[in-house]
Amino acid sequence: MAQAARRALSAGARCLAALCGALAVALASSALAAPPQNKNPSWAQLTPQQREILAPLAGEWNKLEPVRKKKWLGVVKRYPKMTPIGKKRVQTRMRKWAELTPAQREEARKKYQRIDKLPPAKREALRQSWKEYESLPPQQRK
Amino acid sequence: MNEPELGNKIRHLLNQGAPLDPRAAERLRAARELALARRKAEPASALAWAGGVIGRLGGLGGLSLRLLLPVALLGVALTTIYGWQQNQKVAEFADIDSQLLADDLPIDAYLDKGFDAWLRQHAAR
Numbered sequence: 001m002a003q004a005a006r007r008a009l010s011a012g013a014r015c016l017a018a019l020c021g022a023l024a025v026a027l028a029s030s031a032l033a034a035p036p037q038n039k040n041p042s043w044a045q046l047t048p049q050q051r052e053i054l055a056p057l058a059g060e061w062n063k064l065e066p067v068r069k070k071k072w073l074g075v076v077k078r079y080p081k082m083t084p085i086g087k088k089r090v091q092t093r094m095r096k097w098a099e100l101t102p103a104q105r106e107e108a109r110k111k112y113q114r115i116d117k118l119p120p121a122k123r124e125a126l127r128q129s130w131k132e133y134e135s136l137p138p139q140q141r142k
Numbered sequence: 143m144n145e146p147e148l149g150n151k152i153r154h155l156l157n158q159g160a161p162l163d164p165r166a167a168e169r170l171r172a173a174r175e176l177a178l179a180r181r182k183a184e185p186a187s188a189l190a191w192a193g194g195v196i197g198r199l200g201g202l203g204g205l206s207l208r209l210l211l212p213v214a215l216l217g218v219a220l221t222t223i224y225g226w227q228q229n230q231k232v233a234e235f236a237d238i239d240s241q242l243l244a245d246d247l248p249i250d251a252y253l254d255k256g257f258d259a260w261l262r263q264h265a266a267r
Contacts, residue, residue, distance in 0.1 A: 067232060074236025075243070086244030093243045100253075108252035109235070112242045126261075130251045133260050141256045 040066040041073075053079050056095040064098075 038045060043061040046054070053076045054061065061069070079087060097105065115123060133141060162170070242252075251257060 067228070070232045071235045071239065074233060075240045078236065078240040082240070082244050089245070090240070090243040093249055096249055097239070097243060100249075104253055108242065108249060109238050111252040112238060112245070112247075115247070116241070127246060129261060129264065130247055130257065133254075133257050141254075141260065 040069065050076050053091075054094070056091060057098055060098065068098075 043051065043058060046061075050073065051058070054072060057064075057072065064072070075090070079090065082090065100108070115126060118126070242249075
């Protein structure tokens, strides 16, 4: 009985050890595959291309948390594929976006995702509505 | 032959006893008494139990290797999974932000409370 239990235990341990070994190999290989990267690059450590795209953030870049830097570098990666007008919009909105509170950004992202799921006709209607609303005198925009 | 059968056979043989001559029996008895007298005192039962447990896990060296290695690897794995999830989240935000910032609706359209209210009114009309 105890022998059987011990055998089961050691079989389990061997199985676990094998699993751990496989995991360790996987982790090591993924660590080797990914190029070593600076998790918190300063403005000076960015490439000239990154600095050019992120220029509106130059003043506050060094104060950003590492996670937000990483997010912006992700935006830089997607930037070359944008349309010229898209690039221009990103440039003009970047600073304002970075100055919002995390809660505001979260809210805007959620709304964007909701709108993005709408059928194209509805999205277009919403855009028209915004133009109409924007053209109203300030006291009517309430 | 299975285990109980073998056990029965051995018990039967032992019960029969070995035919020994009295001199040999006497020598065996003396040797047994000598051995008993020289036997060390038994270790305390708690210590014996602990020793048994540690022995079962492969001794103290075995304990550190067999138990601590998987625990350490598990810790590394959990940290990696957490890091990976964070990475996924950052990538997702980079995706959404890129699209949102390049979209033709300006940021204000998402944050203007007045626009939401105006839209509702507009729809009601």
